Amino acid sequence: MKLTSLLRIFSITLLAGYSAGPLAVAQSKAAPARSFSITGTLVNSTNGAPVQHGSLTATFVPRGNAPSRQSPAPIGPIDADDHGRFSISLPSAGMWRLVASARGYVTQSYDEHESFSSGIVLTAASPTLDLRFRIAPEAVITGSVLDEAGEPVRNASVSLFVVQAPRPDAVPPPPRARARTSTDDRGIYEFDDLLPGDYQINVQAQVWYAMAAQQKGFNTANQPPLDPSLDVAYPLTWYPGTDDSAQAETISLGAGDNRQADFQLLPIPSVHLRILPDAATAGDRRMQAYPMIEKLSAGGRLGYTPFSAHIDSQGGIDVGGLAPGRYEVRLQGRGQAVKPALIDVTAGAVQTLDMSAASTMASVSIRIDGIDEAEANSVRVSLIDPGSGRNAARDGAGGYFLRGALLRRGGAEGASRTMEVPPGRYEVVLMGxxxxxLTGITAQSAEAVGRFVTVPSGSSTLNLHVADGRASVTGIASKDGKPSVGAMVLLVPATLGNPAGLNIIRRDQTNTDGSFDLNDVLPGQYILIAIDQGWQVNWKDPSTLNGYMLHGVPVELHSAASVKEEIEAQAP
Structure with a gap:
């Protein structure tokens, strides 16, 4: 209701009060403001026991494309009592996100599954909702990192990854980075606050007793060769002790599990790489470049590699402390262009990388049409490796990305930019x-099929045809005439599996009123599915997904369309 309407009602009531006397004035008093609240019990997800003295916070969630307004401040934290009971008074109706935490438990949103949860929807008709809020006891992985002599390895970098199920297109996604930590002075590490799931761990460290000798010579010439016993490196090691990520053991955690994952690192002879800088700058100390070396794998980038280096009198850079593998090498220095190069480093003789030689990278010129210049300049382009799901390069910031290779922006209007990436097949994704x-791609000296491009070594050009107006799908999922709360909603492209078509499956979770919101959807033809309590369903299995699609709702989305659907949730 508009403010002017409220003032008009107040004026009429005030005049009526003056004409009708005290009784009318008393009757015209405003009714008490309606109160809204969320009540419930916090319980252990494994045994249903009340969780004492947990903390809860409620945050207002704006919905859809409604006009922006100042949202109420978060409410909380509110503590549960000795029996896990809680009551949270809220200032307004709407959708609220409820988050709970307690000592020894994972911090979670209400009915959380993966990155989805159910919002609590309050209305004038339903101003109060009573919940049973289940939170999982935290799982923990701890372990030690020891060297070949059984001594602790300090400051080792330990990374935790979530193992993901294969996608419907049968492409196994790479493990997703979850957390990173370092070992303490006892060589101990810990990952806590973990949800049930499957995990993998790797460790990267420097050989502590060789570090001083390896780093001593940087920026000095004519250094004597290192003692072979000190010219060693630890390979990147996956649990339980392999340098091959395909052989890594998966650690399966249930709620409250505590697992031990210990490492013993074994040094190997260091591999040396001799880098010859660009001939135009070699030997010029004022323009001395520093190498940045990142190890690559079939699953993507593994992070920057610690190494030792020293510079000889000719300006060549001798890099040691490397383990065998594929690396991306860049020289970064004052007044120099960033120039990445790929090299496969193998055990044995010193290998040479000449930065003056023709690049083996793919130099991709990106042009965008279909939108005005200002919008084109603010668009970022990602080239996604379909095997790993990771970015090979990003652009749009007008500078060099450490996790991509935007080299320069060309043209007076800034409508073209050039990237250097490893040759290969990528999915083009717009960001920003x-x-x-994306409506289409025209390629020169490259191959384009749908959203996918294959770029060779050398120069190529991609013309990206872009349009404005993504769509949205909202609605209600019900089951037997009642809202289906916590259902998994999937919007599946009708062209799933066709390399030239859409292959992005959108998901959401229904709220306490059965509602769901899928915004920023690419126009196209889809099948809309809701699975009641379906979070244990292996929807990534093609045959399982096809079974649900047979009973789904076809949806055709045009540019800027806003579609509302009421669907029946299927049994899991």
């Missing part, structure tokens, strides 16, 4: 402007 979408 959520309402834009």
């Amino acid at each position: 402007k959520p309402n834009l979408y």
